[in-house]
Amino acid sequence: MFHPIKWLKELHKRMPLIGKISVLVLLLITITGGGVVSFKFYDFTENNPKFCVSCHLMEPAFTAWEKSEHKNVNCHDCHHLGIIDKNRLLISFVLHRPTSVPPRHGKIIVPWKQCITCHWEKNEEYPNAPRINQSRYHAKHVFMEQVECSKCHGYRTHKFTLEERYCTTCHQGREVHGDGMEKLACLNCHTDLTANLLPARKKCLFCHGSESVRKELIAGGTIDVTHFQPLPDVIKKAKKINVPADAPMQFYCYECHKPHAKIRPDWGDCLIRCHSDELYVGKHEMHVKTMGIKCVECHKPHSWRITQAQAKKDCITCHEYKSPEAFIGP
Structure with missing residues (x-):
């Protein structure tokens, strides 16, 4: 009967020193090479976005990612799957060969807690990521109303910049009515300057006031101004007004003007x-x-x-x- 251990011992006794060294070197090369290959494969699958596009289902998402604001962000910095979910996807792909991306089944692909690691806390890897920790918009929608980031910033795959009038998908019936304002972006008026996000007087004066007011608001750096400035021709056409510092009734413009109903008030x-x-x-x-x-x-x-x-x-x-x-x- 063959005994492997006994055979190895016998081989060890008979093998010359040079042979033993050769076997040891060969084993070290094999282990090291295997480790390097394994690490390279792991690094490719976890840290190289090109791995994602190796699946043909991901080609549209990859193309959109390449053109997005996150084109320098690794896929796995945002998309995290546990071991069970990874293997489930692998088995499903091998057995079923799907022709489209499987439904989410109510799951959030990128939860808001992942987004704030860059956009709230300071992330040394992405130091230039826009910060929202001074934004009342996000305080209200994310923290108070529990709206997921992807509800507004991910409704289309890898499209992160909010469309100008996307707010109306939730705030239905709130389209702007009035001469010259019909196509304005929601954030051309609504602002981070006020706790309730309604237009502050100075925000109205971005179009209806002087250049000095516009420069002051731009220097303030609120999200509504940095991302959604009205077009120059809109500003030029807007009727310019002057509110004296000693004028009575120093309240917000929307107390009289109703942008979502009737711009010009009925003076009666x-x-x-x-x-x-x-x-x-x-x-x-x-x-x-x-x-x-x-x-x-x-x-x-x-x-x-x-x-x-x-x-x-x-x-x-x-x-x-x-x-x-x-x-x-x-």
């Missing part, structure tokens, strides 16, 4: 919504009810207060000049 609403008592102050009742004068014919939008200079110019079209103080008095 002034007396209904806010100034119901004003009708009985001074000579307002005579001017509004008897003469049918609209509020804005005297109170110029955004400055509102009637000055003596304005009264000398406008009031005399109907009657001789009278001081604005006399209008309020007895």
Whole structure:
């Protein structure tokens, strides 16, 4: 009966020293070579995006990745699978030979906790990744409302930049109505400057104000300004307004202007919504009810207060000049 161990011992006794050294060197070369090949194969499968495209199903995704903002990010830095899932995919591919990417079955391919390793925390490997830790948009949607990053930034494979009006897929019926604003991106108006993300006055002045306001907002570096600036011709066509620092009613523009309903306010609403008592102050009742004068014919939008200079110019079209103080008095 053949005994392998006994045979090896006998061979060891008979083999000359040079033979033993040769066998040892051969074993070392085999082990080292096998280790190097194994490491190279592991590194290729785990760290080289070209491995993913070796499966023909991934070709569209690979092409989109090459053109995306993440083209320098390794696939496995975002896509993580456990051993069980990896083997399940391998067996499924070998046995079933699918012709399309399998459905997700409700699974999130890249969870938000993975995204924030670069976009919230500082990642030394990708130091230039845009940070969202100062963004109220992401605080509200990700942390408060539990919206997955891929809901907005991955609805198309490897398309990470939000489309200009993608917000309306969730916020239905919130399209912008109004002359010149129909095609504006949602973030041309909505801003990180306010806690509720509604347009701050200065954000409205990005189009309707001066160049100095635009420079100030751009220097602020909020996401809405850095990624979604209105086109130059839109800014040029926008009606420019001036809000004096001492003007009354220093509130947000959207208190009067309703971009999702009616851009220009119905000035008759002034007396209904806010100034119901004003009708009985001074000579307002005579001017509004008897003469049918609209509020804005005297109170110029955004400055509102009637000055003596304005009264000398406008009031005399109907009657001789009278001081604005006399209008309020007895």
